[in-house]
Amino acid sequence: MAAFKLPKYAATLVMAVFTLYFLTPLWWLFVASGKKDGQVTDGHALLPDKFAIGENLSDLFRYHDGIFLRWMANSIAYTVGAAAIGTLLAGMCGYALAKYVFRGRELLFNIVLGGVLVPATALALPLFLMFSKVSLANTFWAVFLPSLVNPFGVYLGRIYAAASVPDELMEAARIDGSSEVRTFFTLSVRLMAPAFVTIFLFHFVAVWNNFMLPLIMLGNERLFPVTLGLYSWNTQVNQHPELRALVLVGAFVSLAPMVIAFLSLQRFWRSGLGAGSIK
Template identity: 55%
Template sequence: MSTKELTRDPAGQPTKKPVKSGRRRASTIIVTGVLVVVGLYFIIPVYWVFVAATKTTGDLFGTFGFGFGKTFALWHNLGHVLSYDGGIFVRWFFNSILYAGVGSLLATYFAAAGGYALAKYKFRGNNTVFGLILGGVLVPGTATALPLFLLFSQLGLANTYWSVLLPSLVSPFGLFLCRIYAAATVSDALMEAARLDGAGEIRIFHTLGLRTMTPALVTVFLFQLVGIWNNYFLPLVMLADTKYYPITLGLKNWLSQVNRLPEFYELTTGGVLLSVVPLGIAMLVLQRFWRGGLTEGSVK
């Protein structure tokens, strides 16, 4: 440290002089600029979807892509989406809620239970099991879709809700994350204190483990929710009846017909807009649990 950066207090002791340089300000500007670019990268597509959903087919191709058309047809398009073909989109919507909601909730619970057990209980083969789970993280879902289809076909479950729901209950990444988080945050001392108070292992897991692991559980739930909601290939392989379709497969079915019937452009853009609403709501609702859970269950 140079002498120019030191000053002395009234007692004569040297103190560090705040260094006023443009370096920190430049770093702040760069970081802010990068965050703005990243934010625009995610916001612009959503904005385009909203604008496209407000246009007629003619305006969609005859006006500027990021500007509104001559006719504000949002409510007409959304009404058409919800009423077309006897309200088939509503059924696809609730199918996606079933697959994503139930699948994410159960997958998070199973991942929490497995990760907690691997982290807090030592048994023979513990590391081997964890290594196999890590191997599962590296296997893409597309590689297992065809074997799953053959298996479910033999069981008579293909082209049913179970064919999409059951594979969604397994989350190797979620179990891996819960195992790491439980090992770092769930206190052995608190577990011993609970055992001394007469609590069983199941009760300790539900009252102590789940509460302490809240941030990890929210993370796993959101990853599973987004992954299942946007899943396209597995339903494409498993399902043949349109009444079991999720939104992704239904919208692709509509999009494939735009060359024959241009009105499907309006249906597709309106359906895409409606499909992103649940994910946005989930993010807004769960973020407070994400932040608040960081201090829950801590040892004081």
């Protein structure tokens, strides 16, 4: 029986519908962030009406001595640092679990898989108690250090290392006198580049959108990431109605780093880098 094939025009239509479905909320946020005083119910919900996004951006950056810019800088510091270091650690762990045979390897990997299944909210309170014991609660490190852990990244690293780094290539490097560390950084990292990019993006999005951990760990608003900062503004909308517009335009601006990260790193998603490296 011949396999069912979706006509090209039908596939294009399906993709167009889903693209519209995912982009409509972003467009609504853009339009709402340009409305004066956050009156999202005034005029058409999806058409700019008395568009004042420039004025709203100016108000956002000047409000409370520019605290929003401080929140954005905090989020960038938490996210870029944690995602970069966490990606390297996860890739190295996944590589070791895939390419080296040692006692307890499968047990260790199963523990990592168990870590994937544990929700972050369940760990937030124990982490707070631990950091309070060492006087690190309400500090930059209370959010940064837990964000380095990425069990799902270890899983992805192992799967990709097993598939993309040939054992024969590693053996040839050893014969040429290359150390294991040098082989990893000069050879394996290049072959695993798509995996590292994927891990980084997953980690970047997870840390950028992290809310529960900063909520529990931080009390000083100057340490807030942008997610927690906008939440704190949103809880004050009834007392300060002018914050409604700032929350909307702030939410729109906070999407920019993730968009930039995806657009700048998507070119590294290439497969088959190791094809033809061995016969």
